[in-house]
Amino acid sequence: AQKITQTQPGMFVQEKEAVTLDCTYDTSDQSYGLFWYKQPSSGEMIFLIYQGSYDEQNATEGRYSLNFQKARKSANLVISASQLGDSAMYFCAMRPLGTGGFKTIFGAGTRLFVKA
């Protein structure tokens, strides 16, 4: 069965420092996509970054990068130069790849607190 595990319920980081949010996954699918979303206190879900299981290079989007280690089944999110506005819940998600319809599963989330 597919599963996403985010082991850090809460994390603190000093402003301007980098932080890594952990995500491990379990799947029997050969091809899958990994996503990270941010949910601020206002409630909306904001897409941050995507990594395909077939991608050899780690994905990067501005201050966000995904540390993808396929053999370890981990897809950690790295936020560089943290800002106060980064304080939010962060969710790791996974979905099989293909052209059909597929379920997306989400982890329980990690709440990040950025300290001034």
Add this chain to the structure above:
Amino acid sequence: DSGVTQTPKHLITATGQRVTLRCSPRSGDLSVYWYQQSLDQGLQFLIQYYNGEERAKGNILERFSAQQFPDLHSELNLSSLELGDSALYFCASSTLAGGEDTQYFGPGTRLTVL
């Protein structure tokens, strides 16, 4: 702003009632997804539609149903509501139905069942 709109933003109703949540996808997106976010269950995938047809089904209760109309907007119908149905309901959309397609989420509808 993701471009996905959901109405209403808040909904308060009583047990046993029926409600309809509405979603308009981003312009050009053919897929619509519905999710439920609750404190005890987290984010749960409910159902996906692609160009009017059901494509994938998740943990959707039989009391819940959805459809996608020819203009691609979607509605999620929740009936015989129970206290445990109180949650934030998200709609998301993507261009196609592929697993690599990024889903863009709407602002959500917060449902409170009293």
